[in-house]
Structure formats: C-alpha cells, structure tokens
Amino acid sequence: MQHRKYIHIITLGCSKNIVDSEHLMRQIELAGYKVSHNSNHITSGIVIINTCGFILDAREESIDTILEFVHAKMQGKIQNVYVIGCLSQIYKDQLRKEIPEVDQFFGVSDFKDVLKILGIDFSNELLNERVLTTPNHFAYLKIAEGCDRTCAFCSIPAIRGKHVSLTIDEVKMEAQKLAKKGVKELILIAQDLTYYGLDIYHKRTLATLLEELVTIEGIEWIRLHYAYPHNFPMDVIEVMQKNPRICKYLDIPFQHISNRMLTLMRRGNNKEQALRTIQQIRESVPEIALRTTLLVGHPGETEPDFNELLDFVQEIRFDRLGVFTYSHEEHSFAFNAYNDEIPQSVKLSRVDAIMQLQRQISSEKNHCKIGHRFKVIIDRVESDYWIGRTEFDSPEVDNEVLIPISNPLQIGQFYTVQITDANDYDLTGTIYQTDSC
Numbered sequence: 001m002q003h004r005k006y007i008h009i010i011t012l013g014c015s016k017n018i019v020d021s022e023h024l025m026r027q028i029e030l031a032g033y034k035v036s037h038n039s040n041h042i043t044s045g046i047v048i049i050n051t052c053g054f055i056l057d058a059r060e061e062s063i064d065t066i067l068e069f070v071h072a073k074m075q076g077k078i079q080n081v082y083v084i085g086c087l088s089q090i091y092k093d094q095l096r097k098e099i100p101e102v103d104q105f106f107g108v109s110d111f112k113d114v115l116k117i118l119g120i121d122f123s124n125e126l127l128n129e130r131v132l133t134t135p136n137h138f139a140y141l142k143i144a145e146g147c148d149r150t151c152a153f154c155s156i157p158a159i160r161g162k163h164v165s166l167t168i169d170e171v172k173m174e175a176q177k178l179a180k181k182g183v184k185e186l187i188l189i190a191q192d193l194t195y196y197g198l199d200i201y202h203k204r205t206l207a208t209l210l211e212e213l214v215t216i217e218g219i220e221w222i223r224l225h226y227a228y229p230h231n232f233p234m235d236v237i238e239v240m241q242k243n244p245r246i247c248k249y250l251d252i253p254f255q256h257i258s259n260r261m262l263t264l265m266r267r268g269n270n271k272e273q274a275l276r277t278i279q280q281i282r283e284s285v286p287e288i289a290l291r292t293t294l295l296v297g298h299p300g301e302t303e304p305d306f307n308e309l310l311d312f313v314q315e316i317r318f319d320r321l322g323v324f325t326y327s328h329e330e331h332s333f334a335f336n337a338y339n340d341e342i343p344q345s346v347k348l349s350r351v352d353a354i355m356q357l358q359r360q361i362s363s364e365k366n367h368c369k370i371g372h373r374f375k376v377i378i379d380r381v382e383s384d385y386w387i388g389r390t391e392f393d394s395p396e397v398d399n400e401v402l403i404p405i406s407n408p409l410q411i412g413q414f415y416t417v418q419i420t421d422a423n424d425y426d427l428t429g430t431i432y433q434t435d436s437c
Contacts, residue, residue: 005032005033005034005045006033006034006036006044006045006046007028007033007034007035007036007045007046007047007048007118008035008036008037008039008042008045008046008047008048008078009021009024009025009035009036009037009038009048009050010037010038010047010048010049010050010065010069011037011038011050011133012049012050012051012052012058012061012062012065012085013050013051013052013054013058013062013085013086014052014054015140015187015189015225016140016142016189016190016191017050017052017085017086018133018134018140019130019140019141019142019189020050020085020108020111021037021050021133022130022131022132022133023111023126023127023129023130024048024050024111024114024115025037025130025131025133026126026129026130026131027111027115027120027122027123027126028115028118028120029131030123030126031115031118031119031120031121033118033120035131037131037133038133042069042072042077042078043077043078044077044078044079045078045079046078046079046080046081046082046118047069047072047073047078047080047081047082048082048083048084048114049062049065049066049069049081049082049083049084049085050084050085051065051066051083051084051085051086051087051088052085052086052087053085053086053087053088053089053090053091053155053159054086054155054156054159054329055324055327055329056327057327058087059087059091062085062087063087063099066081066083066095066099066102067099069081070099070101070102073101074101080103081101081102081103082102082103082104082105082106082114082117083095083102083104083105083106084105084106084107084108084110084111084114085107085108086108086159086160088105088106088107088108089107089108089159089160090155090158090159090330090331092105092107104117108159108160109161127170128170128173128174128177129174129177130174130178132178132181132183134395135379135380135411135412136181136182136183136412137182137183137184137185137377137379137411137412138183138184138185138186138187138221138377138379138395139178139181139183139185139186139187140187140189141171141174141175141178141186141187141188141189142166142189142190143165143166143171143188143189143190143193143196143209144163144164144165144166144190144191144192144193144195144196145160145161145163145164145190145191146160146161146162146163146164146191147160147162147163147191147192147195148162148163148192148195149191149192149228149268150266150268150333151255151265151266151267151332151333152264152265152266152298152332152333152334152337152338153265153295153298153326153327153329153332153333153334154329154332155329155330155331155332156191158331158332159331160191162199163191163192163195163198163199164199165195165196165197165198165199165200165201165205167200168205168208168209168212171209171212171213172209172212172213172216175213175216175219176216179216179217179218179219180218182218182412183218183219184218184219184220184221184377184412184414185219185220185221185222185223185377186213186219186221186222186223187223187225187394187395188222188223188224188225189225189226190226191226192226192228193206193224193225193226193227193228194206194227194228194231194232194233194236195228196209197209204231204233204235206233206236207233207235207236207238207239210222210236210239210240210243210246211239211243214243214245214246219245220245220414221245221246221247221377221391222245222246222247223247223249223391223394224236224240224246224247224249224250224251225251225394226251226253227250227251227252227253228252228253229252229253229254229269229273229274229277230267230268230269230273231268231269232252232277232281234280234281234284237280237281237284237285238284240285240288241284241285247391247392248285248287248288248289248391248392249288249289249291249391249392249393249394250281250288250289250290250291251291251292251293251320251394252277252290252291252292253292253293253294254274254292254293254294254312255267255293255294255295256294256295256298256301256305256309257271257274257308257309257312258271258301258304258305258308258309259271260300260302260305261298261300261301261305261309264298264299264300264338265295265298266333278290278316289319289320289391289392289393290316290318290319290320291318291319291320291321291322291394291397291398292318292320292321292322293321293322293323293324294309294313294321294322294323294324294354295323295324295325295326296309296323296324296325296326296347296350296351296354297325297326297342297344297346297347297350298326298334298342299326299334299338299339299340299341299342300338301326301342306350306353309354310353310354310357313354313357313358313361314357314361317361317365318358318361319362319365319392320362320393320394320397320398320399321354321355321358322397323351323354323355323358324351325344325347325348325350325351326340326342326347328340359424359425362399362424362425363422363423363424363425366399366422366423366424366425366426366427367422369419369422369427370419370420370421370422371418371419372418372419373416373417373418373419373432374390374391374401374416374417374419374429375390375391375414375415375416375417376388376389376390376401376403376414376415376416376417376429377389377412377413377414378403378409378410378411378412378413378415379395379400379411380411381405381411384404384405385402385403385404385405386402386403386404386405386407386409387400387401387402387403388400388401388403388415388417389401390427399425399426399427400425400426400427401417401419401426401427401428401429402426402427402428402429403415403417403428403429403430403431404430407430407431409431415431415432415433416431416432416433417429417430417431417432418430418431418432
C-alpha cells in the first residue's frame with residue numbers, strides 16, 4: 001500500500017493533453033498522493049499514461065510507452081498501469097485485446113472514473129486548479145474542447161467530440177489562479193480558437209475574452225495558438241493592436257493554398273480569402289509574427305499543387321512555419337473517401353523543400369534583427385547560455401534568444417536584450433539594461 005502513494009503521470013502529444021494532465025494531477029495531489037510528471041526514474045507506484053492518437057507517429061509513441069510500463073509492471077517495478085487520452089478514446093477495445101496487462105483504459109473525458117479507481121473523490125472546487133508542469137512563468141490555457149470542423153484529414157472531432165467553449169468567467173477564473181501562482185504568460189489553446197463562444201454566446205467571442213484576460217494583474221503576455229483561418233474574427237486583431245499585453249503573434253494553420261487542395265481537404269476557405277486575411281492582419285499589425293502549419297502529400301496533391309504551396313511560402317514569408325506529411329487516419333473523412341496514393345518518399349521530399357525555403361526566410365528575418373532591442377523572457381539555462389524568447393516566439397516550437405551566462409539573470413523575468421548575432425532559427429543577444437523589464 002505504501003507504493004500506491006506514488007502516482008506518475010506520463011503525458012504524450014499536444015499542449016491540450018498537458019492541460020488535461022495538470023488538472024488531473026491537482027485532484028490526485030489533494031487526495032494525499034505524491035505525483036510526478038514525465039519522470040525518468042519510476043521504480044514504484046502507479047503509472048497513468050495520457051496518450052495521443054492524432055497521427056501514426058503519435059500512436060506508435062503512445063503504444064511504445066504503454067509497452068514500456070507494462071514491461072515494468074510485469075517485472076514488479078510498478079503496481080498498476082492505466083491508460084487515458086486520445087489513443088484510448090478511439091482504440092479502447094483493440095487495446096484491451098492486444099495489451100491486456102494494462103489495468104484499465106479510459107477515454108479523454110473519463111477523469112472522474114480514473115479518480116474513482118484510485119479511490120479519490122472528484123472535487124468540483126478544483127475545476128479551475130492545476131499542478132503546473134511547465135516552467136512557473138508560462139502556462140497553456142484551454143478555452144474550449146472539441147471541434148465542429150469537417151477537415152478531411154483530421155480525426156479530432158471523432159476523438160474529442162463537438163466544440164464546447166468554457167464560459168468567459170470560467171476561463172478568467174482559471175487565468176487568475178494561474179497568475180497567483182506566478183504565471184506571466186498565458187498561451188491560449190483550443191482545437192479551434194477563433195470558434196470560441198459560438199456555441200454558448202451565439203457569436204465569436206474571442207476578442208471579448210481577451211479584453212477580460214488583459215485586466216488580470218500579473219499577466220504580461222497573452223499568446224494565441226490554433227486560430228482557424230476561415231471566417232477569422234478581425235476584432236481579435238483590433239484588440240491585439242490596442243493592447244500591448246497581447247503578443248503580436250498568431251498561430252494560424254492554413255494547411256494548403258491550392259484551391260483544389262483546400263476543397264479536397266474540406267477546409268471551408270479558398271486561396272483568395274486566405275491571402276486577404278493575411279493582408280488585413282498585417283495591415284492592422286505590421287510587426288506581427290505569423291506562424292502557420294502546412295500539410296503535404298494529402299490525397300490528390302499534384303506537383304502543380306505543391307509548387308503553388310511553395311510559391312505561397314515564398315510570397316508570404318511566414319515568420320514561423322511547421323510542415324507535416326499526410327497520415328491516413330482511420331477516423332477521418334479522407335480515410336474512406338480517398339486513397340493514400342502519394343509515396344512517403346515524395347511526401348518527405350516535399351517537406352524538405354518547404355523547410356529549406358523556410359530556413360532561408362527565417363535566417364533573413366533573423367539577421368534583420370541584429371542591432372535591435374526586444375523584450376525577452378528567460379525560460380531556462382542551457383550550457384553557457386540563458387535561453388529566452390521574444391513576444392514573437394512560443395515555447396518549444398519557435399525561435400529562441402541566447403544570452404551569455406555571464407549576465408546575472410533570473411528565469412521567468414523579462415529583460416531588454418539587444419541582438420548581436422543571428423542564425424537560421426535563433427538569435428544571440430546581450431542585456432541592454434541590467435534591471436528586468
């Protein structure tokens with residue numbers, strides 16, 4: 001029974017899973033258990049694996065992790081293995097048959113059942129509370145769950161269900177609690193950020209939410225992730241332009257630009273609308289950093305389609321860009337509607353072509369920043385450098401600023417940094433003023 005006092009949460013996948021794990025950890029912690037997150041040294045207790053099932057690589061990582069801890073259980077190193085999250089949501093029956101050594105499988109919304117099997121009573125009073133697994137100065141803030149979109153390649157609606165917004169009061173309450181913990185940067189996330197409010201307020205309400213969040217004492221940066229481009233609410237950009245607490249940064253996944261491909265992908269918009277949205281955003285906030293995600297190798301993508309996408313990247317010159325290969329997902333529209341006919345080698349060569357172009361664009365943009373000063377938050381120490389970010393960079397996925405360790409800095413503090421050098425994806429700088437911002 002002594003070993004049961006230790007519960008280890010392993011989180012795989014996206015930031016939305018991180019938030020789910022953090023809420024679960026708070027409930028477990030209050031019940032008197034000792035909780036660890038993504039620990040490398042697990043030799044006793046219970047392991048709960050929060051899985052990802054979005055694409056093939058993520059599923060393979062989840063299964064490998066499950067098997068690793070099942071092996072540890074069979075060796076007597078741990079007592080129980082429970083599996084929750086996206087993979088378990090859609091493949092629960094198959095997983096039970098193939099990995100019966102797992103004590104129990106739970107879906108994405110079965111947290112009360114997880115607590116029950118641990119002998120813990122769910123507490124409604126902890127709904128807005130979390131154990132932070134990120135550095136204390138930033139946190140992901142999930143404002144909605146699920147998605148109403150019908151993108152051909154995506155299985156998220158089958159996994160997470162329909163779009164459900166939290167109320168403004170609920171989001172603000174959680175943000176206030178995070179601020180009291182010392183969080184200075186909120187990273188707003190959802191499957192579709194710009195759809196926020198349509199289900200409960202009958203209109204897009206992200207701008208209204210932002211106006212509430214900027215009033216919270218202690219919050220200095222608010223960052224927007226996963227903003228769907230179709231019918232983008234421009235009042236969000238107006239609020240961003242007026243309020244310095246909202247980072248001049250927008251993650252807006254266009255996926256493709258060829259009208260043929262946008263139709264096959266069922267994205268709901270076209271090239272002309274996408275270009276107009278980008279133009280309007282940049283006219284309103286000229287200094288904004290735009291991040292996008294692209295998908296190559298989707299069924300039906302021809303060389304002309306891909307070349308059009310490549311031209312789009314060259315023309316728009318995104319500040320940040322990620323690109324992925326199409327994965328034939330069983331619970332997506334495309335799985336039954338199309339054949340996954342493009343060879344993986346072709347998909348990978350298209351990824352390489354886009355990333356080579358983006359590397360050049362990023363390098364040029366970075367070198368233009370030499371000699372300029374930026375407000376930078378310090379995330380961590382690594383080797384001989386403090387590692388920080390500007391408001392134009394999100395943690396873990398974007399550029400970083402390297403500052404020599406000889407500068408007496410503090411993690412989680414803001415400083416004014418003058419850029420002295422640059423490479424393809426990172427900047428090097430020195431403190432312009434010794435006092436934090």
